[in-house]
Amino acid sequence: MNAQPPIPRADIERRGLRDLVYEHILEILLTGEISPGERVSIDGLARRLNVSPTPVREALVDLERTGLVVREALRGYRVSPPLERGQLQELFIARETVETAATRLATPADDKLLSALAAAHAEHEKAGDRVRETAEQGDEATERPEEARRVRVSAAQEYFARDRDFHDRILEHCGNRYLVTMSQDLGAQVHRLRQALPHGITDVNEALAEHRAIIEAFASPDPTAPEAAMRHHIRMVAHRALVEDPQTPTQENHEDP
Amino acid sequence: MNAQPPIPRADIERRGLRDLVYEHILEILLTGEISPGERVSIDGLARRLNVSPTPVREALVDLERTGLVVREALRGYRVSPPLERGQLQELFIARETVETAATRLATPADDKLLSALAAAHAEHEKAGDRVRETAEQGDEATERPEEARRVRVSAAQEYFARDRDFHDRILEHCGNRYLVTMSQDLGAQVHRLRQALPHGITDVNEALAEHRAIIEAFASPDPTAPEAAMRHHIRMVAHRALVEDPQTPTQENHEDP
DNA sequence: CGACGTGAAATCCTATAGGATCTATGAAAT
DNA sequence: ATTTCATAGATCCTATAGGATTTCACGTCG
Structure with missing residues (x-):
């Protein structure tokens, strides 16, 4: 039994592309670059971030739950309107x-x-x-x-x-x-x-x-x-x-x- | 200004495949078909439901937020372990x-x-x-x-x-x-x-x-x-x-x- | 007998392509 | 001039394919 560290391989930096895309889109939304009510294009974001639409899609599903964006089936995502x-x-x-x-x-x-x-x-x-x-x-x-x-x-x-x-x-x-x-x-x-x-x-x-x-x-x-x-x-x-x-x-x- | 109906076109039955897949996976999880801790294969579900992995992926992102499944990057999803x-x-x-x-x-x-x-x-x-x-x-x-x-x-x-x-x-x-x-x-x-x-x-x-x-x-x-x-x-x-x-x-x- | 390394299969992850739907622009008709 | 319709473009949505990583089984060595 050597003294090998008990799994010190902490899960540091163990994230997929989806998480990076999520943070990037979050940054875009928080800076208010896109106005409320405006469309958030999936393909557009994918092109801008140089990734495929799939991880963008996953990130947006996550963001939808936070309330920052809203989804309408077959019509895409939009920045949530301002709070009433x-x-x-x-x-x-x-x-x-x-x-x-x-x-x-x-x-x-x-x-x-x-x-x-x-x-x-x-x-x-x-x-x-x-x-x-x-x-x-x-x-x-x-x-x-x-x-x-x-x-x-x-x-x-x-x-x-x-x-x-x-x-x-x-x-x-x-x-x-x-x-x-x-x-x-x-x-x-x-x-x-x-x-x-x-x-x-x-x-x-x-x-x-x-x-x-x-x-x-x-x-x-x-x-x-x-x-x-x-x-x-x-x-x-x-x-x-x-x-x-x-x-x-x-x-x-x-x-x- | 005519009296055009204020968008009475109720959004009835306006859901994408992603929502159907979500409900189906939810059904599977709630019936306890997969034991806690066990893997929830993306491709496996896609084959079982006769759909592509993409909508399954979106549904799982949504389910992850509910706490029913947990995700480990590059290792897939698992049914959440029982509550301590x-x-x-x-x-x-x-x-x-x-x-x-x-x-x-x-x-x-x-x-x-x-x-x-x-x-x-x-x-x-x-x-x-x-x-x-x-x-x-x-x-x-x-x-x-x-x-x-x-x-x-x-x-x-x-x-x-x-x-x-x-x-x-x-x-x-x-x-x-x-x-x-x-x-x-x-x-x-x-x-x-x-x-x-x-x-x-x-x-x-x-x-x-x-x-x-x-x-x-x-x-x-x-x-x-x-x-x-x-x-x-x-x-x-x-x-x-x-x-x-x-x-x-x-x-x-x-x-x- | 147990630990370790190697290989194949399975799985996840991302990218690309094509069909379906929506939006927008412009022309034609009332 | 306004409305209606049609076509083109963009976008969303789904499917398929291939590279990267993990997992598992098997054989080998201590």
């Missing part, structure tokens, strides 16, 4: 349901969760600073408006990613893989919501303060505090998102008097 | 989270929900009667054990379907499509759990009584009663499922002394 106001409200209720449950299950927080939250929050604050900087740049003289917009979008994406990381830390420590999956599934919808935001991020201070309150709640001895803090946070996010958009500014093309 | 005890507990917690939230949102119940629940419960009771009958048949002299087993499995499937219908009625009336989707996603996992049950259904009376309590709670003026009744129901189901199986009785073929 009603869907928005339902989405926030669903998030509140899942995340408060996860927060409750993660209570009381162990040291690992506390430190992970602190680290994630620090990154989130840094991203928030950059958002504020780029927003100021946008307000003052814009020599190169295109470049300014690009860097602002980049800062916003970073900010959202760090925001999500913060929530994911709690999910990871709730000990329930099904809640984690549900939260991830909702994540794609949340992204659609953010992509529909016409104006920049205006609630950096509020969001960071609410996250800080969640951390403090986890540190407090009250076992009901974290869940309450999370519920308050998500409700405030919903409130801010719903009051700013009087109605989802989609094309108002359906009027029947 | 830990997964079971997590699954029930997730169900409790989603279904209690849906119940709360469906409160107060309108007349349509009440009548729908009553109808669904009546069907559930009939299915329960059949389960009891077939169970008695199974206990007494079995001339044709094969046929007896088949009819008993059939009764159990009907019972579970009607059970699920009851819960789905509440989901439909909660007004949140994301909670509905989540509940459906969990449904496949629940099925895996039931398939792993070696013994028959032993809690028909308890389950029906708890469902009746939910109906009565919806009829009562107390707005917190339905949610509490649903929570109690799911926790009792979890309790009964977890005490009967000391450990998931999978084939004990892995022993390394």
Whole structure:
């Protein structure tokens, strides 16, 4: 019996072409290159990525389940239309349901969760600073408006990613893989919501303060505090998102008097 | 502006081959024809269904997301292994989270929900009667054990379907499509759990009584009663499922002394 | 007797081709 | 001018073929 490593051949980089194509299409969708409602051509993507339609097809089946694209039999895929106001409200209720449950299950927080939250929050604050900087740049003289917009979008994406990381830390420590999956599934919808935001991020201070309150709640001895803090946070996010958009500014093309 | 019908061309029967293949494979998986852990050959299914591998591939990508099959890159698909005890507990917690939230949102119940629940419960009771009958048949002299087993499995499937219908009625009336989707996603996992049950259904009376309590709670003026009744129901189901199986009785073929 | 290497069969994976369906453009008729 | 119809192009959908990888059986060696 030699001391051969007990299958250290971890399944590193053991992915098929389908997964690479999936990530690539996801990138295309998240950058908003294709407008909502527009067609997502299978053959077109295959040509663009220099692959055959088969893996593209598989990736799209997967993406359909995330809600980013919709399929109509024999008519192909389309980028999902923007969320309507009603869907928005339902989405926030669903998030509140899942995340408060996860927060409750993660209570009381162990040291690992506390430190992970602190680290994630620090990154989130840094991203928030950059958002504020780029927003100021946008307000003052814009020599190169295109470049300014690009860097602002980049800062916003970073900010959202760090925001999500913060929530994911709690999910990871709730000990329930099904809640984690549900939260991830909702994540794609949340992204659609953010992509529909016409104006920049205006609630950096509020969001960071609410996250800080969640951390403090986890540190407090009250076992009901974290869940309450999370519920308050998500409700405030919903409130801010719903009051700013009087109605989802989609094309108002359906009027029947 | 004429009064052209607002697209009444209902999309009836507008499915591709992929959907048919999906349903057929689902049927195969739900009947338990392939044992957990066993391989699900793409080419084999294609030959069996007289189709090409491409639609089979798409259907399997879809099924992978439901959790009924698992994929390993370059190694194909397998039927998901049976749920471990830990997964079971997590699954029930997730169900409790989603279904209690849906119940709360469906409160107060309108007349349509009440009548729908009553109808669904009546069907559930009939299915329960059949389960009891077939169970008695199974206990007494079995001339044709094969046929007896088949009819008993059939009764159990009907019972579970009607059970699920009851819960789905509440989901439909909660007004949140994301909670509905989540509940459906969990449904496949629940099925895996039931398939792993070696013994028959032993809690028909308890389950029906708890469902009746939910109906009565919806009829009562107390707005917190339905949610509490649903929570109690799911926790009792979890309790009964977890005490009967000391450990998931999978084939004990892995022993390394 | 067990471990290891080799070969063939099976399987997965990707690419290409052709039939079926949908979309769009343009001409003809009312 | 508007509607209708027909044709052409594009796209989706399915089938088939071949390369790459895995799996399994068999024979060999320690």
